[in-house]
Amino acid sequence: MQNQKKMSHLSALSLAAFLTIAAMPSHADAPYTVTNDGKALDSNSYQGYTVFRQWCARCHGTFGQGSPKAPNLAESLATLSHQEYTKTVTSGQVSPARKVTKSGRMPAWKRNGTVMKNADNIYSYLKARADGAIGTVSPQLGQ
Ligand code: HEC
Numbered sequence: 001m002q003n004q005k006k007m008s009h010l011s012a013l014s015l016a017a018f019l020t021i022a023a024m025p026s027h028a029d030a031p032y033t034v035t036n037d038g039k040a041l042d043s044n045s046y047q048g049y050t051v052f053r054q055w056c057a058r059c060h061g062t063f064g065q066g067s068p069k070a071p072n073l074a075e076s077l078a079t080l081s082h083q084e085y086t087k088t089v090t091s092g093q094v095s096p097a098r099k100v101t102k103s104g105r106m107p108a109w110k111r112n113g114t115v116m117k118n119a120d121n122i123y124s125y126l127k128a129r130a131d132g133a134i135g136t137v138s139p140q141l142g143q
Helices: 002-023 043-055 073-079 082-091 113-117 119-130
Strands: none
Touching: 043 113, 043 119, 073 119, 082 113, 082 119, 113 119
């Protein structure tokens, strides 16, 4: 009798723990790791940031925050799937509404080996921005 009571108490506890974890706004499947109070990135995401700076920032802003030339990718990546992201980066994008503007267009990067090799790393960086895990700060290389 004593034992049985203990058991049900335990399972109630683990159920509560499970529910707490399930309800947390967790980014358990996040492709990045942010440390040092939101200032440092894992090496893949950090690499993504450096390639982003080199090839993407001139239109999308230093931290992907957007510019008059191109949209805020911290916002885009909140809804864009990884697959849609990869398709846009590979083949470019001209939305009908933008076709006749002078704001520039999203180039196709399929012939740029550096960008294509790092497309997933750039995605990881932008996802960290979209999730608010890192802000508009120059990241450090963590771990
Ligand atoms: C010459 C300017 C320019 C450069 C450089 C550039 N982009 Fe873009 N990008 C754009 C424009 C303009 C759009 C909006 C296109 C549209 O919707 O017509 C865009 C759209 C996107 C989108 C889709 C956003 C959405 O909400 O649909 C992604 C993702 C993206 N760019 C990623 C990148 C990445 C990654 C790089 C660097 C490898 C990059 N861009 C470099 C101009 C640029």
